[in-house]
Amino acid sequence: MPYKPQSEPGKTDYQPDVQITTLGEKIGDPAAPADFPKHILRFRNDRWDQSVGLDELSEEQWLNHFGKFEPLADNLDPPLALRYHGHQFRTYNPEIGDGRGFLFAQLRDHEQRLMDLGTKGSGTTRWSRTGDGRLTLKGAVREILATEMLEALGVNSSKTFSVVETGEQSMRGDEPSPTRSAAMTRLSHGHIRIGTFQRIAYEKNEKLMHQLVAYCLDHYYGGAQSGDPAAELFAHATREVAKLAGAYMTAGFVHGVLNTDNINITGESFDYGPWRFTPYWEPAFTAAYFDHEGLYCFARQPEALHWNLAQLASALRLIADSDPLVETLETFPKAYGTAFTEHFCWRLGVVSEGFEKDRDLVVAAEKGLAAKTTHIDRFFHDWCKMDDLAKPDELDPEFADFGSLIAERGRSRKPNSRYWQQPEPCSMHIDEVESIWNAIADKDDWSPLSKKIENIRNMGQALRNG
Ligand code: AMP
Ligand code: MG
Numbered sequence: 261m262p263y264k265p266q267s268e269p270g271k272t273d274y275q276p277d278v279q280i281t282t283l284g285e286k287i288g289d290p291a292a293p294a295d296f297p298k299h300i301l302r303f304r305n306d307r308w309d310q311s312v313g314l315d316e317l318s319e320e321q322w323l324n325h326f327g328k329f330e331p332l333a334d335n336l337d338p339p340l341a342l343r344y345h346g347h348q349f350r351t352y353n354p355e356i357g358d359g360r361g362f363l364f365a366q367l368r369d370h371e372q373r374l375m376d377l378g379t380k381g382s383g384t385t386r387w388s389r390t391g392d393g394r395l396t397l398k399g400a401v402r403e404i405l406a407t408e409m410l411e412a413l414g415v416n417s418s419k420t421f422s423v424v425e426t427g428e429q430s431m432r433g434d435e436p437s438p439t440r441s442a443a444m445t446r447l448s449h450g451h452i453r454i455g456t457f458q459r460i461a462y463e464k465n466e467k468l469m470h471q472l473v474a475y476c477l478d479h480y481y482g483g484a485q486s487g488d489p490a491a492e493l494f495a496h497a498t499r500e501v502a503k504l505a506g507a508y509m510t511a512g513f514v515h516g517v518l519n520t521d522n523i524n525i526t527g528e529s530f531d532y533g534p535w536r537f538t539p540y541w542e543p544a545f546t547a548a549y550f551d552h553e554g555l556y557c558f559a560r561q562p563e564a565l566h567w568n569l570a571q572l573a574s575a576l577r578l579i580a581d582s583d584p585l586v587e588t589l590e591t592f593p594k595a596y597g598t599a600f601t602e603h604f605c606w607r608l609g610v611v612s613e614g615f616e617k618d619r620d621l622v623v624a625a626e627k628g629l630a631a632k633t634t635h636i637d638r639f640f641h642d643w644c645k646m647d648d649l650a651k652p653d654e655l656d657p658e659f660a661d662f663g664s665l666i667a668e669r670g671r672s673r674k675p676n677s678r679y680w681q682q683p684e685p686c687s688m689h690i691d692e693v694e695s696i697w698n699a700i701a702d703k704d705d706w707s708p709l710s711k712k713i714e715n716i717r718n719m720g721q722a723l724r725n726g
Contacts, residue, residue: 262672263599263606265414265724270370274313276334278366279374279479283471286463287456288340291362294383294393296443298427299327302397302706303404307717308419308447311370312377326445327424329382335365341385345462346455346521347571349555354462356455356521357387360394363451374479376451377421380444394430397423397440398697399533401709405696406513406532407446408713409688412720414606415507416500418448418530434549440701449528450480454572455521461575469579480526490580493525495588498569500527502592505562506599510607512538512636516547518556518564520571537688541629541636562600566592607723609644611670621665628659641685644722645675677722686719 280287301319309315314332317325324330331337341358348356362385365377380403381395400423410417422445429438452472460469473493477484481496504527508515515522516534524530538545543559551557556564569592573585598615604622605612612618629639633656643666655663679686696712699705 261602262612263414263602265606266411266416267371268724269307269311271310271315272313272368272370274333275368276332276365277368277374278334278336279475280336280340280363280366283475284468286343286460286465286468287472288342288358288363289386290338291341291358291385292338292383293329293362293379293443294426296327296424296426296428298425299323300425300427301327301422302400302425302442303420303423305419305421305447308421312367312375312447322422323424326422327426327443329364329379329443332365332367332377335367336363339364339379341387342451342456343387343459344453344455344521345459346453346519347458347568348519348521349551350567352458353521354459355387355389358385359388359391360384364445373449376448378446378448378451380446381426381441382443392430394426394428394441395444396430396432396435397425397442397700398435400442400444401697401700402535402693403444403446403532404709405688405693405712406535408716409537410507410511410513410529412686412716412723413507413511413513414603414723415511415513416504416528418446418524418528421445421447446530448524448530449526450476450524452476452480452525453521454523454525454568454575455519456525457572457575458520461578464578466579469576473576473579476525488580488584490576491584491588494569494573494576494580494585497525497527497572498588498592499595501565501569502562502595503527503599503603504529505565505596506601506603508561509558509600510603512541512558514538514545514547514556514558515561516551516556518561518568520568523565523568525572536690537637539635539637539687539689540632541626542632562593562596566596606672607640608666609671609673609675609723610666611672613669617665621662621669624661624665625659628656628662631656631658633658635685635687637685637687641680645680673723673725677718677725679718679722686715688716 339362341362343357345354361379369375384393404420407420426441428441430441431437473489522531534548536547545558546554601619696708699708
């Protein structure tokens with residue numbers, strides 16, 4: 261099956277629909293936003309605000325909701341800091357939860373999906389431990405860049421919805437400090453994490469586990485179809501997380517912190533900290549400086565996600581038999597292989613010739629990329645822009661196998677977008693991320709960020725439409 265990227269934004273009216281409270285008071289705790297000295301609008305997602313009917317808010321209204329966090333009409337009041345646990349670098353941590361964010365609102369999008377607006381950097385909560393509840397402005401800018409790039413590359417990701425600079429200075433051990441701060445809001449297809457299930461299993465709360473399984477099936481997967489809802493939900497999550505693994509690899513993306521509290525039950529990628537895009541196809545490329553073992557390095561991401569699914573299965577054992585869970589868990593490698601092949605062919609823009617031939621093509625491309633003579637984005641860009649796919653003689657020798665396999669293929673899109681005329685691919689390597697941030701830090705110059713977002717969105721358009 262050809263890969264189908266997530267939906268495009270559309271237009272709808274504001275449709276509040278608070279469902280989280282049906283799960284009772286053990287799912288989250290009332291939270292209060294911090295009282296920030298300033299509210300300066302730095303980013304408003306003008307693609308996605310219309311999709312939840314918030315595009316007509318004035319700037320003042322926007323800042324009231326996404327800087328001061330005044331509740332949206334008929335929505336959560338107060339917001340809820342969600343409870344969860346998680347395995348962090350494989351060690352179980354029962355002390356975490358929303359420590360610098362909360363679920364601010366729930367509302368329907370243009371496809372009637374139940375969406376969450378969740379915050380990061382909005383102040384301390386019951387779960388902050390020793391943290392300050394804040395997000396650095398650099399962290400917010402990095403999250404904008406990651407989410408825009410992933411969306412363009414067809415990865416199922418949360419959207420950065422709003423960034424408001426708060427006028428506060430924060431201290432960080434790993435950034436020049438004091439540093440500017442921001443309150444960020446993300447638009448996400450839910451905030452139920454594997455860690456949410458782990459916490460409920462830890463507390464042996466069978467009733468809530470049943471309720472949460474039903475909630476996820478109803479709101480994210482079209483409702484229960486069988487007499488074994490936990491196994492059914494696990495099958496959905498396994499399929500979607502396998503797709504996520506395939507998408508990360510195709511994008512050359514390294515999330516950096518694939519802990520179970522950062523994995524959404526919908527398989528939507530979210531929570532961007534020390535992420536990076538690897539320039540070359542380098543299996544050991546690691547994003548987080550504190551990931552000393554390379555646990556979450558580029559090529560180990562599918563394995564890390566599979567391991568996380570095993571933790572979900574283990575939590576679901578509270579209310580389900582193990583056999584169907586284990587059976588589903590074993591489907592992951594194949595599901596991942598299929599998802600990776602489909603996504604890679606989508607990015608190449610070639611017509612599918614069935615799984616086996618597609619897989620052989622991807623293996624040949626990977627072999628060429630593994631020689632590390634060509635950046636990943638350059639490779640895709642050059643193929644996508646070519647008038648004629650059949651030019652194997654122009655290829656470097658490491659891509660000879662790829663060239664002979666691709667020569668006979670058809671295109672699935674026309675390379676007629678102006679984006680493809682650019683000599684350079686749109687990448688997101690660390691030097692550029694730092695230089696976009698430095699323009700803001702040194703001169704308060706936001707134009708490199710705006711230009712980059714425009715270029716990324718043009719690439720996304722070209723990949724989707726030709
Ligand atoms: P993360 O690695 O960003 O997914 O965060 C892991 C946990 O630490 C979550 O429970 C966060 O809410 C919490 N956390 C991270 N940074 C802060 C902070 N500055 N203040 C309070 N809690 C934080
Ligand atoms: Mg997190």
